Amino acid sequence: MGDTMFGDLASVRDGLKDVDYLADDGIASVVFLAEKLGKPVLVEGPAGTGKTELAKSVAAMTDARLIRLQCYEGLDEAKALYEWNYKKQLLRIQADRGSEASNEDWTDLQDDIFNDEFLLTRPLLEAISAEERVVLLIDEVDRVEVETEALLLEILSDYQVSIPELGTIEAKQIPIVFLTSNNTRELSEALKRRCLFLHIDYPQLEREKEIVLTKVDGISDNLAEQVARIVRSIRQIELKKSPSVSETLDWARTLVLLGVESIDVEQAKESLHILLKYQSDIEKAAKELTVEG
Amino acid sequence: MLDLMSGFVVELRNAGLPVSLTENLDAMEAVKHIPIEDRDAFKYALAATLVKNEQHWKAFETVFEVYFSLRGPEYNVVDEEGEIDEDSLEEWMSQQMKGMGGQGSAEDMSPEEIAEMLFRALMNADEAMMAAMARAAVTQFAGMEPGRPVGGTYYLYRTLRNLDLDGMMDRLMEEAQERSDSDMTPLQERLEREEFENRIEDLKREIEAEIRRRLVADRGVEAMAKTLRKPLPEDVDFMHASREEMANIRKAIQPLTRKLAARLARKRKHKRKGPLDFRATVRQSLSYGGVPAEPRFRNPRPNKPELIVVADISGSVAAFARFTLHLVYALQNQFSKVRSFVFIDGLDEVTHMFQDEEDITNAVHRVNTEADVVWVDGHSDYGHAFGVFWENFGSEINSKSTVMFLGDARNNYHATNAWVIKETAKKARSVFWLNPEPKSYWDTGDSVITEYATHTDGVFECRNLRQLEGFVDHLA
Numbered sequence: 100m101g102d103t104m105f106g107d108l109a110s111v112r113d114g115l116k117d118v119d120y121l122a123d124d125g126i127a128s129v130v131f132l133a134e135k136l137g138k139p140v141l142v143e144g145p146a147g148t149g150k151t152e153l154a155k156s157v158a159a160m161t162d163a164r165l166i167r168l169q170c171y172e173g174l175d176e177a178k179a180l181y182e183w184n185y186k187k188q189l190l191r192i193q194a195d196r197g198s199e200a201s202n203e204d205w206t207d208l209q210d211d212i213f214n215d216e217f218l219l220t221r222p223l224l225e226a227i228s229a230e231e232r233v234v235l236l237i238d239e240v241d242r243v244e245v246e247t248e249a250l251l252l253e254i255l256s257d258y259q260v261s262i263p264e265l266g267t268i269e270a271k272q273i274p275i276v277f278l279t280s281n282n283t284r285e286l287s288e289a290l291k292r293r294c295l296f297l298h299i300d301y302p303q304l305e306r307e308k309e310i311v312l313t314k315v316d317g318i319s320d321n322l323a324e325q326v327a328r329i330v331r332s333i334r335q336i337e338l339k340k341s342p343s344v345s346e347t348l349d350w351a352r353t354l355v356l357l358g359v360e361s362i363d364v365e366q367a368k369e370s371l372h373i374l375l376k377y378q379s380d381i382e383k384a385a386k387e388l389t390v391e392g
Numbered sequence: 393m394l395d396l397m398s399g400f401v402v403e404l405r406n407a408g409l410p411v412s413l414t415e416n417l418d419a420m421e422a423v424k425h426i427p428i429e430d431r432d433a434f435k436y437a438l439a440a441t442l443v444k445n446e447q448h449w450k451a452f453e454t455v456f457e458v459y460f461s462l463r464g465p466e467y468n469v470v471d472e473e474g475e476i477d478e479d480s481l482e483e484w485m486s487q488q489m490k491g492m493g494g495q496g497s498a499e500d501m502s503p504e505e506i507a508e509m510l511f512r513a514l515m516n517a518d519e520a521m522m523a524a525m526a527r528a529a530v531t532q533f534a535g536m537e538p539g540r541p542v543g544g545t546y547y548l549y550r551t552l553r554n555l556d557l558d559g560m561m562d563r564l565m566e567e568a569q570e571r572s573d574s575d576m577t578p579l580q581e582r583l584e585r586e587e588f589e590n591r592i593e594d595l596k597r598e599i600e601a602e603i604r605r606r607l608v609a610d611r612g613v614e615a616m617a618k619t620l621r622k623p624l625p626e627d628v629d630f631m632h633a634s635r636e637e638m639a640n641i642r643k644a645i646q647p648l649t650r651k652l653a654a655r656l657a658r659k660r661k662h663k664r665k666g667p668l669d670f671r672a673t674v675r676q677s678l679s680y681g682g683v684p685a686e687p688r689f690r691n692p693r694p695n696k697p698e699l700i701v702v703a704d705i706s707g708s709v710a711a712f713a714r715f716t717l718h719l720v721y722a723l724q725n726q727f728s729k730v731r732s733f734v735f736i737d738g739l740d741e742v743t744h745m746f747q748d749e750e751d752i753t754n755a756v757h758r759v760n761t762e763a764d765v766v767w768v769d770g771h772s773d774y775g776h777a778f779g780v781f782w783e784n785f786g787s788e789i790n791s792k793s794t795v796m797f798l799g800d801a802r803n804n805y806h807a808t809n810a811w812v813i814k815e816t817a818k819k820a821r822s823v824f825w826l827n828p829e830p831k832s833y834w835d836t837g838d839s840v841i842t843e844y845a846t847h848t849d850g851v852f853e854c855r856n857l858r859q860l861e862g863f864v865d866h867l868a
C-alpha cells in the first residue's frame with residue numbers, strides 16, 4: 100500500500116475537493132509529495148486558515164482513521180507515546196502472591212507484566228501500530244517545550260517507537276503525518292529538517308469566494324463575491340487580529356440567515372462583531388469602511 | 393538538470409537560506425515525482441523541501457524566478473552577433489496579438505494604443521491580455537540595453553513612468569462608475585478601487601517578471617541572481633528598513649517578546665527550589681519509619697518578571713526608536729508589569745500611553761507628540777536623563793525588575809552619570825543594554841557605551857531580528 104494511494108497531482112486536488120476542501124496548487128503539491136516521499140508535513144500559518152481541517156480532509160479523502168494528538172505545555176511521553184498500566188501491573192503481582200503455588204521467579208513475572216497487555220498506547224504509538232490506514236495529526240506543535248519536541252523526532256523520521264522493556268516497535272504502515280503550528284515560537288531545526296514545509300496563508304479572493312460558496316448553503320454568487328471582497332478589504336487594515344477563513348464563513352452564514360441579498364455599509368457595520376473579536380478592531384474597521392479610503 | 397539544481401541550491405545558500413544536505417536530497421527526490429512541465433507544482437515541491445521558514449519565501453521566489461524563468465527564443469534580447477533581435481521578438485509579439493483576436497501587430501502599436509488595450513485588459517481582468525501588454529510595454533518603454541550591468545529596478549521605473557498607472561486608476565474608476573446603474577456607495581467604491589489596485593499590482597508584478605526574464609536571458613543566471621540578492625527579513629537593518637520591511641519586522645516581534653517573557657520567567661524557575669516544606673517532609677518521613685530521610689521543598693513561587701524599559705528616542709536613533717516603541721508595546725502585553733520611559737535630554741514615563749491606546753500607531757504617535765522629553769535643546773543627554781530617572785523612579789526598582797536600556801549612548805560630550813546604571817544594577821535583578829550601532833562604531837566620537845557597559849549584565853548589538861533573537865536566546 101502507500102504508493103498507489105494517489106495517482107497524480109490532479110487527483111489529489113479533486114479528491115480534496117470532493118470532501119469540500121479547496122486546495123490551492125501549493126497545498127495539493129505538498130500533500131501529494133508527503134505521500135510519495137513518506138514524509139511528515141509541517142503546516143504553518145495564521146489561526147483559522149484551515150490547517151487542522153486539511154488533515155481531517157486528507158483523512159476523509161483516503162478513508163483513513165484520524166488520530167489526533169493535541170499538544171500543550173507540559174505534554175510528556177506518558178501522554179504522547181505510551182504508558183505502563185501501573186494499576187493493572189500491581190494487581191497482577193498481588194494476584195500472583197495470593198495463589199500459594201506461585202514459585203515463579205522474578206524474571207518470569209517481569210516478562211509477564213511488561214508486555215502488550217499492560218501497555219497503554221497513546222496517540223503516537225497508536226498511529227504507528229495501527230493495521231489500517233491512518234492520518235496522524237499533531238496539533239499545535241509549537242505549544243510543547245523545545246525539549247519535548249525531541250520525543251517526536253524518532254517517530255517522524257523512522258516511523259518507529261523504542262520502548263526499553265519491549266524493544267522497538269516499527270510502523271506496520273507509513274501514516275500520513277501533519278504537524279500544525281501557529282508559529283508562536285521557532286521550531287527546532289531538527290524537527291523542521293524532517294518535515295515538508297507548507298505555509299497556508301489567507302486565501303486569494305477567488306479561492307475565498309469559492310470556499311464560501313462550497314461551505315455556506317444557499318448563498319448567492321453575488322453575495323459570496325461581496326463577502327470575499329469586504330473581507331479582503333478588512334485584512335488590509337492593520338488590526339490586532341485579521342478575520343480568518345472560519346470567521347468569514349460564520350459571517351457569510353449569518354448574512355444568509357438574515358436574508359441579506361447585498362451588503363450595504365450599515366449591515367456590514369452591524370455584523371462586524373462576527374468577523375472581528377476585539378472592540379478596538381471593530382471600531383477601526385467600521386470607521387475605515389464608512390470613510391472613503 | 394542536476395547542474396541547474398545544484399546551482400540553484402548554492403544560490404539559495406548565498407542568499408542566506410539555511411539549506412541542509414538532507415533537504416537538498418529531499419528536493420531531488422521530490423522533483424522526481426513531479427512532472428517537470430508543471431512549473432507551479434515544481435516550484436511548490438522545491439519550496440516544501442527547501443524553505444522551512446515563511447519569511448524566506450520571498451527570497452526563494454526571486455531565486456526560483458531567476459533560475460527557472462521561462463527559457464525560450466522569445467526571451468533572447470540578444471542574438472549571436474550581439475545585436476538586439478528585434479525581428480524575432482516582434483514576430484512573436486504579433487503572433488501573440490493575433491491570438492488575442494487580431495488587433496494588429498506590435499510594430500504599429502503606439503503608446504496610446506498600448507495604454508488603451510491595457511485599460512481594457514485591466515477593466516475586464518483579462519490575464520492573458522495583461523501579460524501580453526506587459527511584454528509590449530517592456531519592449532516599448534524600458535529601453536533595455538543588452539550587457540548593461542544593472543538590476544531590473546531602473547527598467548521597471550522607466551516602464552511604469554510611461555504607463556502612468558495613477559491616471560489609469562482614475563480612468564478605471566470612472567468607467568466603473570459609469571457601468572454601475574446607480575451611484576456607487578462609498579463601500580462599493582472602496583471595494584472597486586481595491587479590486588483595480590489589485591489588478592494593477594498584478595500587472596506590475598508581470599512587468600517586473602518580464603524584465604527579469606529578459607535580463608536573465610541577457611546576462612546569465614548567476615549574474616542576475618547576484619544582483620537581485622537581498623537580505624533576509626531577519627537580517628534587515630532596523631535603521632534602514634523600508635516601510636514594507638518594517639511591517640514584516642513588526643510581525644516578527646510578537647512571538648519574540650513572548651519568548652522573552654517565557655525566558656525571564658523560566659530562568660528563575662530552574663535556578664533553585666523553594667524553602668523547606670516542613671509538613672511534607674514529616675509526612676514523607678513516615679514511609680521511612682519517622683526518619684526524615686528525604687527533605688521536601690516548597691515549589692518556588694511562579695516568577696512574575698517586571699520589566700523597565702528606558703529608550704532613547706532622539707533623532708540619531710529615530711529609525712531604531714520606531715522599532716523600540718513597537719518592541720515596548722509588544723512587551724507590554726507579555727509582562728505583568730512593564731514600565732516604559734523615553735528620553736532625549738529629559739525623561740518621561742510613557743507607560744500609560746501604551747496602556748490607554750489599543751492601537752500601536754496611535755500610541756507611537758502620542759509618545760512622539762505628548763511625551764515631555766526635551767529639557768534644554770533636544771539633543772541627546774544621557775547623563776541628565778538618567779539623573780532624572782534615578783531621582784524620580786530609582787526607588788521603584790527592586791530585585792524583581794529587569795531593566796533594559798535602548799540607545800546608542802551618543803551623549804554629545806555631556807556628563808555620563810554612569811553611577812545611575814551602577815546603582816540600578818545593584819538593585820535590579822539584571823540590567824541589559826541594546827545598542828543599535830554596529831560594534832565597530834562603539835566608543836568612537838561621542839559614544840560612551842563602555843562607560844555604561846561596565847555596570848550592566850551585557851551590552852548587545854541589536855540591528856536586526858537575528859541579533860534580537862540572539863539576545864533573547866542569551867537570556868536562557
